Amino acid sequence: xxxxxxxxxxxxxxxxxxxxxxxxxxxxxxxxxxxxxxxxxxxxxxxxxxxxxxxxxxxxxxxxxxxxxxxxxxxxxxxxxxxxxxxxxxxxxxxxxxxxxxxxxxxxxxxxxxxxxxxxxxxxxxxxxxxxxxxxxxxxxxxxxxxxxxxxxxxxxxxxxxxxxxxxxxxxxxxxxxxxxxxxxxxxxxxxxxxxxxxxxxxxxxxxxxxxxxxxxxxxxxxxxxxxxxxxxxxxxxxxxxxxxxxxxxxxxxxxxxxxxxxxxxxxxxxxxxxxxxxxxxxxxxxxxxxxxxxxxxxxxxxxxxxxxxxxxxxxxxxxxxxxxxxxxxxxxxxxxxxxxxxxxxxxxxxxxxxxxxxxxxxxxxxxxxxxxxxxxxxxxxxxxxxxxxxxxxxxxxxxxxxxxxxxxxxxxxxxxxxxxxxxxxxxxxxxxxxxxx
Amino acid sequence: xxxxxxxxxxxxxxxxxxxxxxxxxxxxxxxxxxxxxxxxxxxxxxxxxxxxxxxxxxxxxxxxxxxxxxxxxxxxxxxxxxxxxxxxxxxxxxxxxxxxxxxxxxxxxxxxxxxxxxxxxxxxxxxxxxxxxxxxxxxxxxxxxxxxxxxxxxxxxxxxxxxxxxxxxxxxxxxxxxxxxxxxxxxxxxxxxxxxxxxxxxxxxxxxxxxxxxxxxxxxxxxxxxxxxxxxxxxxxxxxxxxxxxxxxxxxxxxxxxxxxxxxxxxxxxxxxxxxxxxxxxxxxxxxxxxxxxxxxxxxx
Numbered sequence: 001x002x003x004x005x006x007x008x009x010x011x012x013x014x015x016x017x018x019x020x021x022x023x024x025x026x027x028x029x030x031x032x033x034x035x036x037x038x039x040x041x042x043x044x045x046x047x048x049x050x051x052x053x054x055x056x057x058x059x060x061x062x063x064x065x066x067x068x069x070x071x072x073x074x075x076x077x078x079x080x081x082x083x084x085x086x087x088x089x090x091x092x093x094x095x096x097x098x099x100x101x102x103x104x105x106x107x108x109x110x111x112x113x114x115x116x117x118x119x120x121x122x123x124x125x126x127x128x129x130x131x132x133x134x135x136x137x138x139x140x141x142x143x144x145x146x147x148x149x150x151x152x153x154x155x156x157x158x159x160x161x162x163x164x165x166x167x168x169x170x171x172x173x174x175x176x177x178x179x180x181x182x183x184x185x186x187x188x189x190x191x192x193x194x195x196x197x198x199x200x201x202x203x204x205x206x207x208x209x210x211x212x213x214x215x216x217x218x219x220x221x222x223x224x225x226x227x228x229x230x231x232x233x234x235x236x237x238x239x240x241x242x243x244x245x246x247x248x249x250x251x252x253x254x255x256x257x258x259x260x261x262x263x264x265x266x267x268x269x270x271x272x273x274x275x276x277x278x279x280x281x282x283x284x285x286x287x288x289x290x291x292x293x294x295x296x297x298x299x300x301x302x303x304x305x306x307x308x309x310x311x312x313x314x315x316x317x318x319x320x321x322x323x324x325x326x327x328x329x330x331x332x333x334x335x336x337x338x339x340x341x342x343x344x345x346x347x348x349x350x351x352x353x354x355x356x357x358x359x360x361x362x363x364x365x366x367x368x369x370x371x372x373x374x375x376x377x378x379x380x381x382x383x384x385x386x387x388x389x390x391x392x393x394x395x396x397x398x399x400x401x402x403x404x405x406x407x408x409x410x411x412x413x414x415x416x417x418x419x420x421x422x423x424x425x426x427x428x429x430x431x432x433x434x435x436x437x438x
Numbered sequence: 439x440x441x442x443x444x445x446x447x448x449x450x451x452x453x454x455x456x457x458x459x460x461x462x463x464x465x466x467x468x469x470x471x472x473x474x475x476x477x478x479x480x481x482x483x484x485x486x487x488x489x490x491x492x493x494x495x496x497x498x499x500x501x502x503x504x505x506x507x508x509x510x511x512x513x514x515x516x517x518x519x520x521x522x523x524x525x526x527x528x529x530x531x532x533x534x535x536x537x538x539x540x541x542x543x544x545x546x547x548x549x550x551x552x553x554x555x556x557x558x559x560x561x562x563x564x565x566x567x568x569x570x571x572x573x574x575x576x577x578x579x580x581x582x583x584x585x586x587x588x589x590x591x592x593x594x595x596x597x598x599x600x601x602x603x604x605x606x607x608x609x610x611x612x613x614x615x616x617x618x619x620x621x622x623x624x625x626x627x628x629x630x631x632x633x634x635x636x637x638x639x640x641x642x643x644x645x646x647x648x649x650x651x652x653x654x655x656x657x658x659x660x661x662x663x664x665x666x667x668x669x670x671x672x673x674x675x676x677x678x679x680x681x682x683x684x685x686x687x688x689x690x691x692x693x694x695x696x697x698x699x700x701x702x703x704x705x706x707x708x709x710x711x712x713x714x715x716x717x718x719x720x721x722x723x724x725x726x727x728x729x730x731x732x733x734x735x736x737x738x739x
Contacts, residue, residue: 044678046696072678075687075694079674086584086675090591094678257501280703283498310696 038066039323042094044084045312046076047147049344053331056340061330067323069096078394081106088112088317095318096328099144100310101134102203102393105214107313108143109391114314115141119325126333126351130386135311137389143313145328146350147341150271150308151381152204155278157266158290160189168292172236175295179245182266190247192267193259194237196404197250199397201269204305205237206230207385209297214390220437221429224388225396226422231415232297238407238414248408257281269294271307272348272377275364286366291373293380303385309350348377355381392428399424486714493711497704515708522692522702527709529681530688534667535716536599537684541606542662548607549658553616554647558629568617574610580671587675601676602684606666612658619654620647656727660720667717685713 043054051071058068072094074080081103087093088110099107107113120142124132127146135144156168164185169175179191195201206213211229215222224230240246247265249256259265260282268274278289294304312328314321331337335358338349342359349355355378363373370376390396403417403424429436492500496511503509519527556568586605587596595601624647632642648655670686677683680691689709692702 042678046691046694048695073680073691074678075691076696077694079694083675083678086587087591087596087678090588090596092591092596254501261502280497281501284502308696 038068039320040068040070041096041318041320041324041327042070042072043096043098043327044072044074044080044094045096045098046074046080047098047341047345047347050341052344053337053340056336057327057330061334062327065323065326067320067327069327074098076100078103078397081394084112084315085110088315091317093315093317095315095320095324097313097315098147098310099313100308101146101306101387102200102389104135104143104311104313105137105389105391106394108137112315112317113143114316114318114321114325115143116145116314116321116325116328117142119322120145120329123329123333126353128350128352128382128384130384131309131350134387134389144311145313145325145332146309146311147332148309148347149350149381149384150204150273150306150348151377151384152208152269152271152294152305152307153274153377153380154292154294155268155270155274155289156292157263157285157288159288160263160266168290169295170293171299172295172297176236176240176245179240180243183245188264190259190265191245192265192269193247193249193251193256194241194408195249195251195256196408197252197401199400200307201251202233202237202400202404203397204271204307205269206233206305207387208294208303208305209233210385212388213396214388214393217437220435221390222437223390223422223426223429225425226418231418234414234418241408241414242411244411248411250405261285272381273308273346275366276346279366287369289367290370291367291376293376293383303383304380306384306387311350352378352381390425390429391434392425392432395428396421396425489707489711489714493704493708495704500703500707511704512708515704519705519708519712522705526680527688527705527712530683530685531713531716533599533682534684534686534713537602537606537669537673538663538667541603541666542659544603544607545609545612545662546655546659549609549612549616550648550651550655551643552613553618554620554624554643554651556613556617557620557624558626558647571610571613575614577610579669583671583675586672590676596676597678597682599682602673602682605672606662606669609658609662609665612662615658615661616651616654619657620651623650623654653727656724660724663720664717685709689713 043050047053050073054069054071062068074083076098080097081099084093084097084099084107093112097107099113104113117136117140123145131146131149135146136142154168160166161168164182166178166181167174169178175191182189182191203213206229209229209232211224211227211233213223213225213227213230215224237246241248247259249259256265257280260268260278261284263285268278270277274291279286293302296302312331314324314328318324331341332349333351335354338351338354339358341347342349342354349360354360356374360374360378363370367373399421403420404414406412407414407417426436426438488505491506491508493515494512495503495509496514499509499511556564582605587601590596590601590604595604628646628650629642632646637645667684668686669684670690673684673687674690677687680688683691689706692706692709695702
C-alpha cells in the first residue's frame with residue numbers, strides 16, 4: 001500500500017524538521033513514569049460548558065484514579081496556538097490543550113505535542129479512518145484524540161427555493177445554474193456569498209475537490225495550494241463572483257446575519273454545526289431551512305470536505321502524560337462524556353458511535369422539521385475526503401484572507417490570488433527551515 | 439453642509455475683495471473648525487451610540503431592526519450577562535478595576551519619583567538614562583509582551599495577578615511626562631529654599647514638589663488607567679485562568695467560542711457598554727484636575 005510508504009516519508013520529514021527530539025523524548029518519558037500520588041492536570045479549551053463535562057470525570061473515573069482536571073477556558077482560533085507555543089517556549093504549557101486539526105502539524109513541528117500512541121491506540125476504531133489520520137499526521141505516532149468534526153453540507157431556504165422554483169443542486173454546475181436562475185427571478189437576492197474571510201471554508205471546498213495542500217516526498221515538503229483541484233475551485237467561485245450571481249461580502253458580519261435573516265441570501269455552504277450559527281444569525285427564519293449534501297464536482301461522486309473540528313492533545317510540557325492521555329481518551333470516547341459535550345458544548349462528535357446516539361437521536365431545535373437531520377449528517381460525515389495539513393496552515397490562512405479579500409471585492413482574477421497564497425506559504429516554510437520541493 | 443457651501447461660494451462671486459473680506463473671513467475660519475470638530479465628534483460618538491443602542495436590543499432584534507432604533511431587551515441582556523457562568527463578568531470587571539486602579543496608582547508613584555529625580559538632581563548618566571527612557575516611549579508595549587512573559591515564567595509568576603500588574607508599573611511615557619512636568623512646575627528656587635530651611639530631600643519632595651506636580655500626575659494616572667483598562671495582549675499572554683481575566687480578555691472569549699457555538703453578541707455588546715461606564719465616570723470625576731493641568735502646562739512652557 002502506498003500508505004505505509006507515505007507514513008515513513010512523513011516520519012522522516014518530521015524527524016528531520018524536529019531534530020527527532022519529539023519522538024525520542026516521548027518514547028522514553030512515558031514508560032518510566034509511575035502514576036502513584038494524586039495527579040492534577042490543567043486543560044485549555046474553548047468549548048462552552050467543558051467545566052461541567054470535566055466535573056463528570058472528576059467525580060467519576062478521575063476520582064477513582066486520583067486524576068483531577070481543571071478547565072481553563074480560552075478563546076478559540078489561531079491566537080490560542082500562538083499562546084500555546086509561547087507558553088511552551090517557557091515550558092509552561094498546560095497538560096492538555098484543545099487544538100483544531102489543521103493546527104496539529106504546527107504544534108508538532110514546534111515539539112509542543114506528546115506522542116500518546118501507547119495510551120490511546122485502543123480508541124482508534126471508534127473514529128473514521130480519515131479523522132484519525134489527522135491526529136497521526138500519517139506517522140506511527142498519535143498526537144491527539146479527535147473530539148469534534150465539521151463535515152460540510154449545503155443549507156438552503158426550503159420555502160424560498162420552492163417560491164422561486166429552484167431545485168436543490170447536486171453538482172457544482174447545477175449550483176452555478178441555480179445562482180443564475182435566482183438572479184433572473186429576484187435580482188436583489190443572492191444564492192450565497194463568497195467569503196474571503198473564511199480560509200477554512202475554502203480549504204474544505206478544495207479538500208472536497210481532491211486538493212492536497214501539504215504532502216511530503218522524500219525529506220521534502222510539497223505545497224499544493226496552487227494544484228489543479230484547488231484552481232478548479234478558485235476559478236469556479238471567482239467566476240460566479242465576477243458574473244455577479246453571488247455576493248462577494250464576507251460571512252460572520254452583522255450585514256451577513258441580516259442577509260440570512262431577511263432572506264436576501266437563501267443558501268449557505270457550511271458544516272454540521274450550522275444550526276447553532278443560524279440560531280443567532282437568522283433567528284426569524286427558524287424552521288424554514290433544510291440541509292442537503294454538498295454539491296459534487298461530478299454526478300457520480302459522493303464526497304465532502306470538512307470545515308472546523310478539533311481534538312484533545314497532550315503537551316510535551318506535561319509531567320503526567322499518561323494520566324492526561326487517559327483523560328483525553330475518556331473525554332472523546334466515553335458515552336456519557338460525549339453526550340454531555342453535545343448538550344453543554346454543542347459539538348458534533350468525531351466518535352462514529354456517538355453520532356447517532358443520545359443527544360443526536362433528535363434533530364437540532366432549529367431544524368426540528370427535518371427529522372433525519374443527524375442520520376443524514378452521519379452518512380455525509382462518512383464521505384469526508386482525507387485532509388493534508390502542513391506546519392504553517394496559519395500562514396496560508398492569513399495569506400488567503402489578504403489575497404482573496406481584494407480579489408473578491410474587485411471581482412478580479414482568483415487564480416492570481418491563489419498563486420500568491422502558494423508563494424507566501426512556500427516562502428514562509430523555507431524561512432522556517434523546512435525543505436520544500438519546487 | 440449647505441451653509442458652508444454658500445459661504446464658500448460667496449467671496450468668489452464678490453467684486454470687492456479688499457474691503458468685504460474682513461468679517462466674513464473671520465467667520466469662515468470659525469465655521470470650518472467648528473464643522474470639523476463636529477464631524478470629529480460624530481465620528482467618535484457614533485460607535486458609542488451604536489453600543490448604547492445595540493445593548494438594548496434582544497438577540498432577535500439585534501440584526502433585524504433598524505440600527506439606531508432602541509430595542510426592548512436591555513433588562514434581559516443584563517440578566518443574561520449576570521447569569522452567564524454565575525456572574526463571571528463581574529469578576530472580570532473587578533479584575534480590570536484592580537489591574538487598572540492599582541497599576542495606574544503604582545505607575546504614577548514610580549513616574550512621580552523618577553520624573554522628579556530626573557528633573558531636579560544633576561547626576562552622572564542622567565541624560566543617558568533619560569534617553570533610554572525616551573527610546574522606551576517609542577517602543578510599542580505590544581512587542582514587549584512575549585519577552586515579558588518569558589521573563590516572568592522564569593520567576594514562576596505567570597498566570598497570577600502580579601504578572602499583569604508588574605510589567606505595567608514602569609511606564610516610560612509616564613516618567614517622561616513627569617520629568618517634563620516637574621521641570622516646568624517645580625522651580626529650582628523653591629527646592630533650593632527648602633534646602634536652606636533645612637528640610638530633608640524627602641520632605642521637600644512630599645511637601646513642596648509633589649503638591650505642585652499633582653495636576654501632571656493626574657494626567658499620568660488617567661493615561662495609565664485607560665491604557666491598562668484597554669490592554670489586551672499582555673493579559674492574553676500572561677493569564678490562562680479566566681477567573682483572573684480582565685474585561686477585554688473575558689469579552690473576547692465570549693466572541694471566540696469555536697465554530698460550533700455562535701458568538702454571544704448580545705452579551706458582548708452589553709458587556710462592552712458596561713465596561714465603558716467606569717471610564718466615563720472616572721473622567722467626569724477627575725476632569726477638574728485635567729483641565730487645570732492643560733492650563734498650567736500652557737502657561738509654564
